[in-house]
Amino acid sequence: MSRTVYVNGEYLPEEEAKVSIFDRGFLMADGVYEVTSVLDGKLVDFEGHAKRLERSLGELEMKAPCTTGELLEIHRELVAKNGIEEGMIYLQITRGSPGDRDFVFPDPETTAPTIVLFTQNKPGLADNPVAKQGISVISIEDIRWGRRDIKTVQLLYPSMGKMMAKKAGADDAWLVEDGKVTEGTSNNAYIVKGGKIITRALSNDILHGITRAAVLRFAREAQMEVEERSFSIEEAQGADEAFFTSASAFVMPVVKIDGAEVGTGKPGPVAARLREIYLDESRKTAI
Numbered sequence: 001m002s003r004t005v006y007v008n009g010e011y012l013p014e015e016e017a018k019v020s021i022f023d024r025g026f027l028m029a030d031g032v033y034e035v036t037s038v039l040d041g042k043l044v045d046f047e048g049h050a051k052r053l054e055r056s057l058g059e060l061e062m063k064a065p066c067t068t069g070e071l072l073e074i075h076r077e078l079v080a081k082n083g084i085e086e087g088m089i090y091l092q093i094t095r096g097s098p099g100d101r102d103f104v105f106p107d108p109e110t111t112a113p114t115i116v117l118f119t120q121n122k123p124g125l126a127d128n129p130v131a132k133q134g135i136s137v138i139s140i141e142d143i144r145w146g147r148r149d150i151k152t153v154q155l156l157y158p159s160m161g162k163m164m165a166k167k168a169g170a171d172d173a174w175l176v177e178d179g180k181v182t183e184g185t186s187n188n189a190y191i192v193k194g195g196k197i198i199t200r201a202l203s204n205d206i207l208h209g210i211t212r213a214a215v216l217r218f219a220r221e222a223q224m225e226v227e228e229r230s231f232s233i234e235e236a237q238g239a240d241e242a243f244f245t246s247a248s249a250f251v252m253p254v255v256k257i258d259g260a261e262v263g264t265g266k267p268g269p270v271a272a273r274l275r276e277i278y279l280d281e282s283r284k285t286a287i
């Protein structure tokens with residue numbers, strides 16, 4: 001069934017939505033994005049995603065095509081038009097189409113940004129049976145650029161990482177730099193040792209996950225101990241539990257790292273509890 005998508009001010013059937021071949025998102029990966037999940041037909045952590053988007057745009061000196069209030073309206077309109085109960089909304093903003101290829105940024109006064117949004121319908125997202133089994137990851141070298149805090153559409157290496165995992169018979173990959181895990185290909189990475197939740201501190205080395213911020217807040221509110229520091233693959237393999245977070249997977253247990261079982265080889269109680277709290281609280285605060 002055809003979706004209704006949003007392109008530069010218009011709601012259109014997906015077949016009719018078009019972007020120029022000169023768009024800098026297409027030619028230069030000169031664009032940023034956000035993925036917001038939908039539960040019970042409502043947006044989870046919308047404000048966090050809108051704030052991070054504003055920051056990504058600012059870091060790249062890109063103009064916002066509309067206000068946060070207008071963005072919220074567009075998100076809600078797409079949820080309604082496509083009848084989404086559970087799923088995601090993908091949003092992308094690029095530096096627009098100057099009508100030719102040039103490395104130099106176009107003048108924002110004459111080249112408007114391109115904005116595209118579409119829905120991804122995922123019934124059963126919250127009840128995903130994979131979360132009950134856990135997933136396996138491999139480790140690969142993190143060779144991405146140095147501004148991973150900006151949510152750009154340069155996703156070739158994360159895609160390659162997922163393909164490397166697939167070829168190795170695993171589900172995903174964790175990225176390693178200078179002997180320490182930075183994050184997953186499209187998620188933030190955690191381990192649990194002696195009841196303590198350990199995850200890398202925020203810097204330009206990782207994306208500042210919106211789910212990460214919420215999960216750590218809920219963990220602290222539930223009196224769980226949190227330590228923000230780096231860890232190695234060896235430490236993760238020897239941990240009691242491992243998991244990752246993202247807007248599309250919420251809290252996902254990791255039960256195998258480079259072929260070695262983590263803890264009992266089954267999802268652990270901390271990850272299961274955090275997933276439950278995150279889903280409960282997100283449903284309550286979704287807008």
Ligand code: PDD
Nearest residue numbers: 035185186187188207209210211246247
């Ligand atoms: N990915 N780290 C990376 C590299 C990511 O791409 C993502 C999100 C995260 C988690 O951030 P958040 O909790 O705000 O979703 C961490 C999205 C879901 C994606 O690319 O589909």
